[in-house]
Amino acid sequence: MNDLKFGRQAISLEEAQRRVLGHVRLQETEKVPLFEACGRRLAENIYAGSPLPHFRRSGVDGYAVRASDTTGASLAEAVCLEVVETVPCGLVPAKTIGPGQAARIMTGAAVPEGADAVVMLEMTNAVHQETGLGGMVAVHKAMNPGDNVTPVGEEAAAGEQLLRKGCIIGPGEAAVLAAFGHSLVKVYKRPRVAIFSTGSELLPVDAPLAPGKIRGSNGYMLACQVQQAGGVPLLMPFLPDDAGRVERELQAAAEQADLWMTTGGVSVGDKDVLAELFGRWDGELLFNKIAMRPGSPTSVGLWRGKPLFALSGNPGACYVGFELLVRPYLRASQGASDPLLSGAIAVLDTDYGKGSAYPRYIRGASRVEQGTVFVRPAGRDKSSIMVSIKETDCFICLPAGGRGARRGELVRVLTIGD
Ligand code: AMP
Numbered sequence: 001m002n003d004l005k006f007g008r009q010a011i012s013l014e015e016a017q018r019r020v021l022g023h024v025r026l027q028e029t030e031k032v033p034l035f036e037a038c039g040r041r042l043a044e045n046i047y048a049g050s051p052l053p054h055f056r057r058s059g060v061d062g063y064a065v066r067a068s069d070t071t072g073a074s075l076a077e078a079v080c081l082e083v084v085e086t087v088p089c090g091l092v093p094a095k096t097i098g099p100g101q102a103a104r105i106m107t108g109a110a111v112p113e114g115a116d117a118v119v120m121l122e123m124t125n126a127v128h129q130e131t132g133l134g135g136m137v138a139v140h141k142a143m144n145p146g147d148n149v150t151p152v153g154e155e156a157a158a159g160e161q162l163l164r165k166g167c168i169i170g171p172g173e174a175a176v177l178a179a180f181g182h183s184l185v186k187v188y189k190r191p192r193v194a195i196f197s198t199g200s201e202l203l204p205v206d207a208p209l210a211p212g213k214i215r216g217s218n219g220y221m222l223a224c225q226v227q228q229a230g231g232v233p234l235l236m237p238f239l240p241d242d243a244g245r246v247e248r249e250l251q252a253a254a255e256q257a258d259l260w261m262t263t264g265g266v267s268v269g270d271k272d273v274l275a276e277l278f279g280r281w282d283g284e285l286l287f288n289k290i291a292m293r294p295g296s297p298t299s300v301g302l303w304r305g306k307p308l309f310a311l312s313g314n315p316g317a318c319y320v321g322f323e324l325l326v327r328p329y330l331r332a333s334q335g336a337s338d339p340l341l342s343g344a345i346a347v348l349d350t351d352y353g354k355g356s357a358y359p360r361y362i363r364g365a366s367r368v369e370q371g372t373v374f375v376r377p378a379g380r381d382k383s384s385i386m387v388s389i390k391e392t393d394c395f396i397c398l399p400a401g402g403r404g405a406r407r408g409e410l411v412r413v414l415t416i417g418d
């Protein structure tokens with residue numbers, strides 16, 4: 001057991017992510033009402049069942065005309081056309097527009113056969129509207145065929161792929177799903193994540209402080225991260241520093257959870273119960289050390305076919321461990337094709353003096369100034385510091401070695417978000 005605890009073999013973060021993503025279990029799917037699908041990941045490709053629009057649609061309020069009838073029309077010179085009907089939205093035109101004729105039409109209404117342009121109302125004058133058969137209209141603009149007419153299929157042709165399996169349903173996707181008649185949407189079930197905080201020093205959030213004790217904050221932080229990543233957090237009771245207890249409680253939660261996540265007890269101290277569990281369990285350890293700061297003892301194993309993410313207890317390291325390993329797993333388990341955090345280049349806004357034996361993932365705060373992204377550490381970069389997590393919107397990635405980085409240097413950043 002001690003060999004396992006102390007003879008840890010560090011692997012790169014990329015390798016750790018590869019191993020984690022190599023063991024992703026895709027969530028089952030379910031159908032939910034479109035109204036409840038916001039934020040979920042789509043579990044099927046969506047194709048256009050019909051062209052959009054499926055009829056020639058007027059883009060303006062005005063008169064549907066034959067463009068050739070308007071030749072020579074101008075502000076000074078009008079062409080007069082006979083108005084044969086009015087086409088409101090939602091009804092189909094009854095008549096075909098012949099030479100010398102026009103139809104009054106509304107935005108979004110179907111353009112009548114025979115017409116190939118719509119003149120804006122502002123470019124016309126209705127004459128004798130109240131008399132005779134529909135009256136006449138004076139047109140003051142020469143039109144080209146197609147003017148203000150949205151052709152069939154302008155937005156999407158029938159059969160065209162509109163949405164990809166695994167995408168997050170946001171406002172644009174919801175509109176597409178509605179327009180193509182998907183009242184029920186097939187999505188991936190939300191992964192249920194059992195969250196265990198370990199440590200005999202932890203107090204519940206509503207307890208008064210006591211000497212040597214702290215309120216456990218990681219569980220709530222992780223629950224929030226799980227929700228942001230589309231999962232359902234199951235906040236379990238705190239666990240004392242007792243490996244047997246931890247094992248029993250994890251086992252007891254196996255039925256209700258798709259994966260386990262623990263925080264604390266994973267380094268090499270006497271009371272590091274997760275490290276101890278990994279030494280005696282019947283699961284498969286994927287790794288128990290990552291060449292990164294913070295969070296190098298972060299460990300992941302597979303137990304009864306489900307992953308167990310053992311994150312550091314230090315809040316900063318716990319946060320980083322979730323973002324770099326658990327979030328990608330949760331994304332991939334809901335069908336995401338690009339589950340890793342996306343990278344960018346930014347300008348470092350301050351000197352960062354700390355070198356490191358391992359690549360460093362500094363909690364960063366970014367701002368955009370005149371089109372350039374600047375980043376700086378979100379606060380004091382110590383893995384035990386919790387209050388600066390709220391300012392974090394990215395990680396500043398510094399390679400191993402050296403003396404940190406200087407203000408003005410270009411650095412790689414990873415963006416945190418959905
Ligand atoms: P550990 O990884 O268990 O050695 O914990 C490292 C540090 O993180 C200790 O100072 C713990 O008290 C603290 N810590 C562990 N778990 C939590 C938690 N759930 N919330 C806040 N701090 C924690």
Ligand code: MG
Nearest residue numbers: 199264265313
């Ligand atoms: Mg502990």
